[in-house]
Amino acid sequence: MKTLLPDLLLLLLLFLFLSPSSATTGRLILDFILPKIGSGTARPWNLSFLPDVSTSSKPGSKDSDLISALPGQPKGVVARQYSGYVPVDEKAGRFFFYYFTESKKTVNASEIPIFMWINGGPGCSSVGSGAFLEHGPLVVAPGGKAVAESSHAWNQFAHVLYVDSPVGTGFSYSDTPSDYQNYNDATVAADNLRFLVNWLARFPEYAARKVYLGGEGYAGNYIPQLAQLIHNRNRAGKYPAINLKGLILQNVILDADEDRWGFFDHLWSHGMLSQRMYDNIEKYCIKNSTRKGCIAVAQRTGRVVAPLYMFDLTAKICRLSEITTPRLPVDEYYECQEEDVAAYLGLPEVQRALHVNPSKAPKKWIQCNSNVAKAYGEITNSTLPILKNLLSNNISVLVYSGDANSVIPPMSSRLSIRKLNLSKTVPWHGWYPSKIDLGGYSEGYSEGLNYATVRGAGHFVAKTKGTQLQFLLGVHLNGTLANSTIPAVV
Numbered sequence: 001m002k003t004l005l006p007d008l009l010l011l012l013l014l015f016l017f018l019s020p021s022s023a024t025t026g027r028l029i030l031d032f033i034l035p036k037i038g039s040g041t042a043r044p045w046n047l048s049f050l051p052d053v054s055t056s057s058k059p060g061s062k063d064s065d066l067i068s069a070l071p072g073q074p075k076g077v078v079a080r081q082y083s084g085y086v087p088v089d090e091k092a093g094r095f096f097f098y099y100f101t102e103s104k105k106t107v108n109a110s111e112i113p114i115f116m117w118i119n120g121g122p123g124c125s126s127v128g129s130g131a132f133l134e135h136g137p138l139v140v141a142p143g144g145k146a147v148a149e150s151s152h153a154w155n156q157f158a159h160v161l162y163v164d165s166p167v168g169t170g171f172s173y174s175d176t177p178s179d180y181q182n183y184n185d186a187t188v189a190a191d192n193l194r195f196l197v198n199w200l201a202r203f204p205e206y207a208a209r210k211v212y213l214g215g216e217g218y219a220g221n222y223i224p225q226l227a228q229l230i231h232n233r234n235r236a237g238k239y240p241a242i243n244l245k246g247l248i249l250q251n252v253i254l255d256a257d258e259d260r261w262g263f264f265d266h267l268w269s270h271g272m273l274s275q276r277m278y279d280n281i282e283k284y285c286i287k288n289s290t291r292k293g294c295i296a297v298a299q300r301t302g303r304v305v306a307p308l309y310m311f312d313l314t315a316k317i318c319r320l321s322e323i324t325t326p327r328l329p330v331d332e333y334y335e336c337q338e339e340d341v342a343a344y345l346g347l348p349e350v351q352r353a354l355h356v357n358p359s360k361a362p363k364k365w366i367q368c369n370s371n372v373a374k375a376y377g378e379i380t381n382s383t384l385p386i387l388k389n390l391l392s393n394n395i396s397v398l399v400y401s402g403d404a405n406s407v408i409p410p411m412s413s414r415l416s417i418r419k420l421n422l423s424k425t426v427p428w429h430g431w432y433p434s435k436i437d438l439g440g441y442s443e444g445y446s447e448g449l450n451y452a453t454v455r456g457a458g459h460f461v462a463k464t465k466g467t468q469l470q471f472l473l474g475v476h477l478n479g480t481l482a483n484s485t486i487p488a489v490v
């Protein structure tokens, strides 16, 4: 069965390419992760791995990274924003691009934590997705020429750091061409650690803050691996110790064995695949598979699901040509936002304001660079052993999924974390204190692990359900999610 998967998924992907949506993350995840499993390019993660992070680079000045204002930014947005490049290997000329937004919170300012966010892919920009589409203070407004203030920005409770990782993603680059060919989980985790250490050297006032790491999609590998390196580094007594408190994992790959079939399961359980099709997938690809039979079934299945927007089965599909009247820049969901983010970040005046290096930046800004995924070598097939280790060291973990996301569906995450065998403390229940909207369900485990779904959300949870998500993070961080007894409203 294992050897069939690469062909099966590659074929399926050919059909996904025909999807009317321009979104690429889901395709990358399917194209990228699943074929590697069982093909000898996946292996367990070395829990004691600690790369050399010694760096002779000067920390650089945060003053030159201060953003005076972004084009089309509404007046009166108080929080300071910074962006620019931090070296991960100065000799190689390898730099990560970041966008940092200070918190709007003013009470107990010295206790406000740092949230570092990385999108997945591999090759998808955190600045483009995490910041300007999902939970940054400013989201790109319809038309792609201005930004609007977001009502559900995470900088209402944290200082948020968005990082384009690895090089080739967003505005991050390297002067060494081979850096674009040599990606794997170990090199990326090492670069992410070097980035964070060097960033904290540039922003020393935050060096002792509580740190939370978050991400989505393939960051289900990046984030636990970075966390493990931070933990190992702290244990080795390196300065400064990073005060890592928790992980926030959104629609993530955790265990490829579960995730690879979740895709079909989710479509079937949402009435998107006929029973016969699902039975055939099970029969020809899962139970008693033959190469030929499985490929034929996958082709047929791929044709049926091609028109769906896999990131969000309930969302409207963007058809730019049908949007005739420019809308007011308001902070609310509309379906062509991903296209508008790409338009906005492609504007020369926006790039100037963000301190993008024009001689290094890609000619055309793209949300997801498929070359990164293509060049990405060995992956780790499961990050569950890492999570288990982190949990036993008091690092909390929240895993949540939008229940309309088909790319990495909620049930596969739930089944994955059940493999951790932690005692369950609280069963499913509804939460979110609103009479009109059920926020989702959660499941609490021991040792600081929570699992939750966000009802009606897709892959980019904050894009459609930002308020619910903010509430979810609040109760998780307060340590009350598992025991919150707000009854479900259905």
Ligand SMILES: *[C@@H]1O[C@H](CO)[C@@H](O)[C@H](O)[C@H]1NC(C)=O
Pocket (backbone or CB within 6 Å): 038, 040, 042, 043, 044, 257, 381, 382
């Ligand atoms: C990961 O893959 C390697 C090599 O294929 C295999 O030996 C190992 O058991 C797998 N680990 C998990 C957790 O699936």
Ligand SMILES: *[C@@H]1O[C@H](CO)[C@@H](O)[C@H](O)[C@H]1NC(C)=O
Pocket (backbone or CB within 6 Å): 046, 047, 048, 049, 050, 051
């Ligand atoms: C795991 O990492 C440690 C520390 O970097 C290293 O000494 C050890 O050789 C690695 N083990 C394997 C099996 O790669």
Ligand SMILES: *[C@@H]1O[C@H](CO)[C@@H](O)[C@H](O)[C@H]1NC(C)=O
Pocket (backbone or CB within 6 Å): 107, 108
């Ligand atoms: C501010 O910090 C103090 C001391 O840690 C705490 O008692 C208080 O509740 C905090 N106030 C707010 C509004 O978080």
Ligand SMILES: *[C@@H]1O[C@H](CO)[C@@H](O)[C@H](O)[C@H]1NC(C)=O
Pocket (backbone or CB within 6 Å): 288, 289
């Ligand atoms: C799979 O099907 C083939 C042909 O129908 C049969 O010969 C074989 O024994 C089956 N294998 C299993 C594991 O059921």
Ligand SMILES: *[C@@H]1O[C@H](CO)[C@@H](O)[C@H](O)[C@H]1NC(C)=O
Pocket (backbone or CB within 6 Å): 392, 393, 394
């Ligand atoms: C985790 O935190 C608890 C309570 O704060 C403490 O008793 C325990 O020693 C900590 N464990 C580790 C491994 O740090």
Ligand SMILES: *[C@@H]1O[C@H](CO)[C@@H](O)[C@H](O)[C@H]1NC(C)=O
Pocket (backbone or CB within 6 Å): 471, 473, 474, 475, 478
């Ligand atoms: C979390 O705790 C803080 C301080 O006690 C409180 O102000 C806030 O409302 C809580 N958030 C949620 C979502 O429960």
Ligand SMILES: *[C@@H]1O[C@H](CO)[C@@H](O)[C@H](O)[C@H]1NC(C)=O
Pocket (backbone or CB within 6 Å): 425, 479, 480, 482, 483
């Ligand atoms: C949640 O409830 C369980 C079982 O009643 C209890 O053991 C645990 O301490 C509670 N956790 C919190 C954070 O209140």
